[in-house]
Amino acid sequence: MNESVQESRSIDHFFSAPSGRTDLWRDLHAAARSWASGTKNRRAVEAALTELGVSEEFHAFPGADLLAALRGLLQNDDANGFLSLAKRISIAIITGNYKHDAKEWQAADLSLAEPVDIVPASAADGVSRPYFEMLTVTPAPLGRWPHIAAEFRRLRRSEDAFVYEAVLVGSLEDAICAAVVNPDIAAVAIYEGFTLRSRHDAPVLRSVLAAQQPLLDQVDEADLALRLAAGLKAIRPELDIYLLSDRRVEKLAGDPRAAMVRRVMYQIEEPLELHLSVLEGIQARFETPFFDNLKRYAQRPIATFHALPIARGKSVFRSPWIRDMGQFYGINLFLAESSATTGGLDSLLEPTGNIKRAQEMAARAFGADHVFFVTNGTSTSNKMVLQALIAPGDIVILDRNCHKSHHYGLVLSGAQPFYVEAFPMVEFSMYGAVPLRTIKKALLDLKAEGRLDRVKMVDLTNCTFDGHIYNTRRVMEECLAIKPDLIFLWDEAWFGFARWSPFLRPRTGMGAAADIEAWAKTPEALAQHERQVAELGASPSLEKLLDTRLVPDPRAIRLRVYQTNSTHKSMSAIRQGSMVLVRDVEFHRVEAQFHEAVFTHASTSPNQQLIASLDVARRQMELEGYGLVMNAIEVALDIRREVNSHPVIAKYFSIVGADGMVPSEYRRSGFVDFLAPGTRWDDQLRSMREDEFCLDPTRMTLVCGTAGFDGTSFKGLLASQYNIQVNKTSRNSVLLQSNINNTRSDVALLISVLLKISESIETRLKQGGDSERKAFNAKVQSLMKDVPDLPNFSHFHETFRQDAGDTTPEGDIRSAFFGAYNEEQCEYVPIDSAECDRRLKDGPDMVSANFVIPYPPGFPIMVPGQVVTHETITFMRKLDVKEIHGYEKARGLKLLKVDRVGGKKSGGQETARKKTRAT
Structure with a gap:
């Protein structure tokens, strides 16, 4: 392959080295077939064999002997013999047959010495x-x-x-x-x-x-x-x-x-x-301690006298009415069910045996000090962490667009959210991630107010649903430079697989924590901090602090990092399987509180199969996760390339590049996109190291508005007519995700479906004439250009800010939330009514009584206690989605009559400041 071609393919070849290798063997097989048939000469075979290059020495198969045999057949001009051996080696590599069939290692005319x-x-x-x-x-x-x-x-x-x-x-x-x-x-x-x-x-x-x-x-x-x-x-x-x-x-x-x-x-x-x-x-x-014990348990003859009739399967397989369920799921599912925590099993709430051992092995695998299995999903994991570490009156710096579990966690704990806004992506009706400057300003404003002691946590989503990855190390280092004992909660529900990629790992919470720990032990760490202290002077301005990459004092920082992973979202775990990863130097002080949070939120009847799948998912990732993640990235790069370069598909669909997902001010490396002309994989690596935000290559925003589809209808079309499932949508896009389950056949199906849809659009426009073209263009204009502005969080009503700072926006979300439980304190106003317009103009303020979350985009545009603004109402009026949680169209917005709520402080706020707590 010439140098220019090699350059153009370098990024995908690097991130997908295993499949890149199979492609090269396919190329060699194809060249050998052409040589044997007489359509090409042996030069093409020589070039293909040379292209395999030295990297073949880094694999055990086919090994030096088989490669020498291939070269011998080439030198002897034995085209048929070369084709036969090249074909067998190629198939063995693609299928993995050499891993279990000794014959694959033998050449027909080769007698191995051993x-x-x-x-x-x-x-x-x-x-x-x-x-x-x-x-x-x-x-x-x-x-x-x-x-x-x-x-x-x-x-x-x-x-x-x-x-x-x-x-x-x-x-x-x-x-x-x-x-x-x-x-x-x-x-x-x-x-x-x-x-x-x-x-x-x-x-x-x-x-x-x-x-x-x-x-x-x-x-x-x-x-x-x-x-x-x-x-x-x-x-x-x-x-x-x-x-x-x-x-x-x-x-x-x-x-x-x-x-x-x-x-x-x-x-x-x-x-x-x-x-x-x-x-x-x-x-x-x-070893999978819990799964291994569960298999042994399932083989034992056990009589059950506990409240789980389905255990052992007798109630299923002896029934003429539900026997089909047993036939569908198989006997082992029922043999492995029990409500007992003895006899070789263990308790998830108080593990002392094989579950404890399984969690310790997961901690080793994921680079944590402790890991806790959760069988209620990461929604529960997030609430566990918040309850364990946050008390009434504490302040949490929180991404306003994060998953609702974080908002509800603060409602339950009585803490005050200090909402920070992510950068907007108005074109796609979605938000990105929260700029570091915004987070630093929040901390420095609270410090200026004399309230920094009340700040306990920074809570962010990494990566976001749409693939935005934080520079986790930089965020934590600069925040710790302002408050050395901050706790960090990284919601990595979609990013658990990143541990197994050397490129993505440093951007995980656990990966960055390990790097910071290592840095803090070096002599250079203190020297860097002291140099910066001297440079900043005694009283640096706010702007100076915001513009400076702050270096924490390695002697003062107390690294406290929590990471929640939806194991089921990116690894081979059953739905709702989640983990909490802990790397907290103060965990010994809060361990009792953490266990109380587990008792509060975890089921006392956790699903055995869920626990076993978490155990097995860890085993798989430790033994083959590196290759599986490489394959997931390769699948994503294939999709990106094929969609954006196809002569027909690209007319109507596109996958947004990093330049379209991350504003240039957050991409100081200059990185544009994974497969942009002239881009090398080390450009992406430099972006991963330096840029404030990067894009997860496995998450692809497919724009469908240019094909005349809104995200919801296109999602439905793919599922109902083409058996392709996607999850998240926006006004004019759907999100494609590749994972360790995907194959290149999946890519082929997707591309063929997009081509069919594109061709049907072409046919419709051609046959429909000007009227059809005008209607199509109008639809595209509506979806792609006439998009509503995204509303930011406005502010909490003063009723819920009696314990807040004078210039900072935190508020008492708990009182507002529970105030809505009293219907006499609530009212309803339809968003399209004249009353709504009058209230926006003349007052009194409309104050949301609950969370209002449209799907898409899936973030709360109102939270309890928030003043409803003209921007929010305008956004809601322009939405064309059917699903809005917290909003009853027939009755309107549920609002608080703040004059009747009384502005009660959430329980314990006054004593919280005086109370000495471990956190």
Whole structure:
């Protein structure tokens, strides 16, 4: 492939290295077929084989022997033989057959020096053992590598639960590349004595290594092994690393930097010890404590005398009326049901056994100190965190457009929301994310009011429904520079998968917290802070503080980070499976409160299958999450490319680029879009590192208004006529999401459906003449141009601000919410009435009695206690959606008669300020 083509494909090839590899093998197979049929000469085959390049050395299959066999057939001009072998290798890679069929490793005319025992089927159960690959970094000469790989094969035993092949490299650069491009690598054995630089200088290698330049710049030749281990952990923290040395391993094992290494071993000792250690490490991730116990429980003969008739399935399978439910779901669902928490099971509310162990393993996997399983969805997870950490009278800086669970959590806790606004995207009737400057100003305004001590939390959504990702580290660092003990709640309901991407991980709450912890321990951290203190002077102005990237005092910060994940939204968990991730240095002080919050919100009858699916989802992501997320990104990039470049589809549909979703002032790197001409993947990486907001590549805003469809009707069309389901819509768009479940066949279906719809529009416009064209253009104009302005939060009525600051906008949402429970204190005003217009103009103020949430866009345009403004009413009048939660069209807006509410403070507000609390 020429350099220009390689440049244009670099971003998708990098983010989708596994599928990019299969494409190259398909290309080789196609070229071989053309050569064998006589339509092309062997030059095309040579070029395709060359294109596979050095990256094939980073995979165990097909390996050096099969590649040598291919090259031999090429040199001998054996077109048919080359086609046969290339086809078999290509199919084996695409299907993964080589992982369980030893014949795939053999060439017809090749006798391997060593037998290859790849995943033999067990005679007992007929199930193949899971396969993985072990990266082996060795100083041994190239000629010995086949013997080293064969030695590892000879160590295999029938008792082994897993089977692996070794991938050998001889340098730090090659090791980094292998870990990036090969998702099958699950363990790494590092033998000291390897070199720094690769023996290759291929463009693909240099492209991958460009992202790791900071790592390469810091390498000390005498300390290569530990630096490599640290680099690999930074890219893929799930990998087990084994360090083998011929030095004093006792001293090496005691080095604090070796903490990331699973085991340090003496290099010349029996290799069986390494083999067993590697398998033990995989088993430690493969284990699913609760799921394993649930399977054993389901196989036991148990008589149940508790209140769960469905347990064991007798009431189902013995019934002539509901037996079909049992046939549909299968017997194991019922055998695995119980309301007991003994006999091998455990209690989700007070876990002491396998659920506790499963949560500890999830904490390790997700980079948290603690993890709590939640079976009521992330709505409940958010309310748990808010109840545990926030008390009446506390102030929470909250994105006004966040999920309703946060608003309701503040209602329940009695805290005061300080609403901050996200940047608007009026064209699509949606909001983005909250600029850091806005958050900092809120904190500094509260500080000026003397109320900073009341601020307990910053609560933000990351990433947003539409894919906006915060620079989480920068947000937390700058906020901690203003108030060192702030708590952060990152609602990452849609972003749990990001842990398994080295590009997205730093932008997660847990990933950023780890980076801040590491930074705070360095001498440079204090030096940076002290330099900034000197530069700012004693009394910096508000504008100066807002314009400066603030550096916190590493001695003062108390890092308290909570992250909620809807595991079911991006991983293989059953619906409503969620997790709360905790990285809080003060957790020991609030642990009792947290458990009380769990008792308050969690069901006392949690679903066993939900808990088991959370356990299994963690296992899958630890063992194959890296590759699955790479595939999800690849699917998204395929969709973006095909929709935006198709000659017919692109006339009516488009997927909005990063430049359309993130204003330029928040993209200082200059990044435009993933597949914009001239864009390289390292441009995206720089954007991820530097920009205030980035776009999650797996979330795609598909504009349908240019095809004459509003989001709701287009969503319905896709579901009813084409069996394609989407979730979120806006006035003129639908949101497409790729995840670990999607395949390229899904992409093909979507593109074919969009083409059919586009062609039907073309036909209708052609046959309908000018009148049809005018009607179509008018519809597009209405959807794309005549869009209503988005209303910001106005303000709380003074009745609910008696405990608020003079210039800051927080308010008592709890009193307003419960004031609406008394119908005598409420009234209704239709939004299209003359009364509504009169009240807007002459008063008295109209004060919302509840949350009003139109779908789409799905955010609350009114909250209890908020004064209704002309902008809000205008927006509602222009909405053409059928679903508006909190609004009864027949009666109108539900309003509070504030003169009758009395402005009561929420319970405990006065004592909250005087009360010494752990939070």
